[in-house]
Amino acid sequence: MDDSDSSHTQRPHGAGPTTGRSARRLFLRVAMAGGLVAGYGTLGVMAGRFLYSNGQPSRRWQFVTTIDALAVGDAILYEAPNGAKLIIARQKEGETDDCFAALSSICPHLGCLVHWEPQNERFFCPCHNGIFDKGGKAISGPPAAAGQQLTRFPVKVDRGRLFVLAPVESLLELNVACRSHTTCRLAGHFRARAGEPRRAEV
Template sequence: MSADTNGGDGHDRRTFFTRMTTGFMFGSLALGYGTVAAMAGRFLYPARKRRASWQFVARVEELSAGQSITYRAPSGEKIAVACRAKSGGIDDYIALSSTCPHLGCQVHWQGHEKRFFCPCHNGIFDSDGIAKAGPPAEAKQNLSAYPLRVDSGSLMIEVPVEFLSVKKA
C-alpha cells in the first residue's frame, strides 16, 4: 500500500520537475529569441536619429594641405579630418570615419597619395572615402563621411554626441 503511495509521489515529483524543466526551457528560448528580435528590429527600424551637434576641430591655419588629424567625437568615434588643398573652400577639408568598414581596423590619411589607407588588408579609399582597392572595394564599403563647416576660422564638425550602448532614463 505504502509502496503505491511512494510510487505515486515519485511519479508526481517527476511530472512536476519535467513540467518545470520544459517550462524553463521554453521560457529561455522565448527570452533569447525575443532579445534577438528586439535587437534586429532596432537595427532595421531605428526609432530615432542619433543626437548630433557641431563641435570644434581646429583652427584652419593649423592644418596645411596634405595634413590630417584624428578627431575623437564625444561618442568615442575616431574621425580622420584631412586637409586636401588650400583653395579657401570647405571642400578643402574632409572628415571620414577612421574605422575601416571591412573589419574595423584604423585607416590613415596618406597626404602624398591623397588617399586613405587601411594596413590590415591593404584597403585603399580615395580622398572622398570611396573604396578603390582591397576587400572594401570588392564589397563596395566606403568610409562614412561627417559634415564640416568653417565658422570664423574654426573648422567645425557635426558628430553624434551620445553613446550607442548607454541610455539613461
C-alpha cells in the same frame, strides 16, 4: 464564426432571399475582418517603425581646430564626444567647406583604423590592404570589391574655425543647455567660441 442562426438555416437552399442574405452576410464578414486586419495591421506596422527608428546617434557641431593649424595634405585624428574616431583632412587650398573632409577612420571592411598617407593622397587600412581615395571611396582591396566607402561627416568653416557634425555622447550631453536641435547647435558653437579645449589630437 457561428453560422447556426436557425431562422436562416431552416430555409431551403437556393431560395432568392436566403442567397441574397447569405451573400450580404459574407460580404459584411469579409469587410469587417478585412477592416480589422487592415486597421490593426497598420497599427502594428507603425509600432514596428516606431521601435526601429532609434538607429542614428544624435549629432552636434563640434569645434575641431582653426583652419591655419591644418596644412594642405595634412590630416588629424579627431575623437568625437561619443568616442568615435574621425579623420579630418585638408584636401586642397582654400577656406571653404569643400576643402576639408571628415571621414570615419573605421574601415567598413572589418573595423580596423585607416590612416591618411599624404604622399599618396589616400587612406590605407593596414589590416587587409584596403585603400580609399581622399573622398573616402574604396579603390582597392576587399572594401573596393564590396563597393564600400568611409562614412563621411559634414564639415563647415566659420570665421577661420573648422567644425564637424559629429556624434555626441548621450542624452546627458544634450541636457547641458539644449531644448531643441537649433539651441544644441548654438550651444556647441558658443562653447567652441569660448575656447573650450578641443578634443582633437594630431
